[in-house]
Every structure is written in structure tokens, then in C-alpha cells.
Amino acid sequence: MISLRIFFSFVIIFASLCGSQTKSLDGDFPKNIIKTPVKEQWLKIFPFLDYIAKQSKCYVSEDLQKTQSAIQEDNQGRLTRIESQQTELQENLKFLLERLKNSIPEDFGERLVRMEDRQTSLQEILKNIPSDIEERLSRMEDRQKSLGAQLEARLVVELQAIRKTIPENFEERLAKMEVQQISLQDALKKIPGDFGERMDRLEEHENDMQKDLQTRMDTQKAALEDALSTNFTRVVRPKFEQIGSRLFYIESKRIYNWNDAVSTCRELGGYIASVKDKEELDAIAEKLGKKRYWLGINDRASKGNYINEASGKKSEVLNWRNGEPNHGLDGENCVEIVGGVMNDEPCSNELRLICQSDNEV
Numbered sequence: 001m002i003s004l005r006i007f008f009s010f011v012i013i014f015a016s017l018c019g020s021q022t023k024s025l026d027g028d029f030p031k032n033i034i035k036t037p038v039k040e041q042w043l044k045i046f047p048f049l050d051y052i053a054k055q056s057k058c059y060v061s062e063d064l065q066k067t068q069s070a071i072q073e074d075n076q077g078r079l080t081r082i083e084s085q086q087t088e089l090q091e092n093l094k095f096l097l098e099r100l101k102n103s104i105p106e107d108f109g110e111r112l113v114r115m116e117d118r119q120t121s122l123q124e125i126l127k128n129i130p131s132d133i134e135e136r137l138s139r140m141e142d143r144q145k146s147l148g149a150q151l152e153a154r155l156v157v158e159l160q161a162i163r164k165t166i167p168e169n170f171e172e173r174l175a176k177m178e179v180q181q182i183s184l185q186d187a188l189k190k191i192p193g194d195f196g197e198r199m200d201r202l203e204e205h206e207n208d209m210q211k212d213l214q215t216r217m218d219t220q221k222a223a224l225e226d227a228l229s230t231n232f233t234r235v236v237r238p239k240f241e242q243i244g245s246r247l248f249y250i251e252s253k254r255i256y257n258w259n260d261a262v263s264t265c266r267e268l269g270g271y272i273a274s275v276k277d278k279e280e281l282d283a284i285a286e287k288l289g290k291k292r293y294w295l296g297i298n299d300r301a302s303k304g305n306y307i308n309e310a311s312g313k314k315s316e317v318l319n320w321r322n323g324e325p326n327h328g329l330d331g332e333n334c335v336e337i338v339g340g341v342m343n344d345e346p347c348s349n350e351l352r353l354i355c356q357s358d359n360e361v
């Protein structure tokens, strides 16, 4: 029993030495222990302890070496991986730098400078614009006022000149005709009565001459009227243009209700337009496109009885759109034209307008 106890005691001591003080098993045994007689027993026990240690496979040094070499191998592997990652990163960085370098144009600096110069000059221009525009507008307004005044003055003078010219021309021609007639009558009186045949011929000749004179007078009168009409239109209605056989003004920018459209055309020297025939309707429609315009046609006095505003005559050309006139809304008594066809529309709506120069239609 005692030997068993001693054995187990040694085992416990040895185990504790193996766990925490491994170095003492591989090193020299302490001298102070060897010197004491009691502890000389230890020397006898050592081989046994060594045997137990070997049996227990408590090879501390070997284990430590193995652990160290494993750690070294692991560290080496990690270092290798880190190195390869570093190499890869360096190559990627190099590649990116190359790409960046290639993507920047060679003349980048110069272009930047040019752009800065342009920007500066644009800013200068922008600064100058507002004051310049105001001055120009002001000058244009002044010129326009002065031109308007000049035009008015010229108009008055020209009209006075025309009034003076017409009667003088006519009086002159009438006087000449009277003189010729008198001289012819005198000549006729001098011719003896037995020259009836000659008288007949003379009468015929006189008639021919009169007819000829009348024709020439009519032609010249018509030419004069045409010239007057053209001048009058050019001076009084400069905005009107020839469409077909008549003059029209198309207001495509501003919109008016129907009553205002009527008064606006009067202010422009014309009348809100109606349509003479289908040919004229097509010619006007071609000018208007798809926009909506008032015509001078309405049935306000009697439903369905459409009257031209300018002449007061019944409208001859009513090219209705399918389903129109529908008298759909309250006050749909005024006629608009859209894309060549007509529609009855509330007169209070605001549309573009067309004026005609005459009030015959």
C-alpha cells in the first residue's frame, strides 16, 4: 500500500511538472536536491520517472518543435500569399495608371486654357447684351415713330395730289372732245345737203371716233383706278396680301373674341372675311394650315340663317365639317375655319382672325 501511495504521489508530481514546468525534465536536476541524503532517493527514481514520461508520450520538446515548425510553415504560407496579393495589387495599380494616362488627351492642358479663354469672352458678351438690346430697341422705336409720322404726311400729300390730278385730266379730255365735236359739227354744216352719202360716212366716222375715244377713255380710267387702288392698298392696308382675286389680312399671332375680331379688321381698314367661292376657300385654307380662325359669318339673328358680316348678304360658301353646325353650346353662332372646313363656335371664344379689304362678299 505504501509503495502504491508513493507511486501515485510521484505520478501526480510528475504530471504537474509535465503540465507547467516541462523544462525541468530536459534540464539538469537541481544540485541542492541531489546533495540532501533524503532526496538521494530522487536519483533512483529518475530513470523510473523518465520511463513514465516516455510511456506517457510527454515529449514536450518534440511537441514544441513540431508546433514551432507548423507555425513557421503557416506563417511562410501566409507571407507567400500576402506577397502574391501585393504583386497582383501592384500590377492592377500599374494597369489603372496606364489607362488613366492614355485616357487624358495630350493637349489637355492647352484645351483647358482655350476653354477658359472662351468662357471669359462669353461672360463678357453676356454682360454687354442687356444694355445693348435696350439701346437698340429704343432706337428702333424712335425710328418707327418717325417713319410712321413720315408715312402719314406722305399719305396726306399723295391723296391731295391724286384728288387734284383726276379732275384736271378729265376736264382737259372733256374740253378736247367738246372742241372736236364742235369742229365736226361746223364741218358738217358747211357740207351741202346733196352730199348725203358723204354725210352718212362722216356720221359713221364720227361715231367710230367717239366709240374709239370712249374706249380709250375707259381703258385709261380703269388703269388709273387700278393704280389708285394699288397705291391706296399699299399705303392704307400695307398688311393685306393678294389671295386669289381679293386682298386679305391673316392675323396668326394674336387671338380675339368674334366681336373684337370684327372691330380689329375695321381698324385695319378692312372687314372680317367671308368666302366668295370654293376656289377662294381652298386658297385661304392653304395659307392657314391647321390653326383656328374666325370668319365673318354668323347666325346670331336667326338660327341656321348664316349671314356675311361685311356685306350683310347670305353666305354662299359653307363648307361644314362632318356633324356641324351642331349648335352644341349656348352661343355657338359664329363660324370658324379649321383645316379648310367650318364649325359653329361660341362667339365669346378667342381665335385668330382673317380680314378682307372689301365689303362685296
Ligand SMILES: [Ca+2]
Residues within 6 Å of the ligand: 324, 325, 326, 327, 328, 332, 343, 344, 345
Ligand atoms: Ca359646333
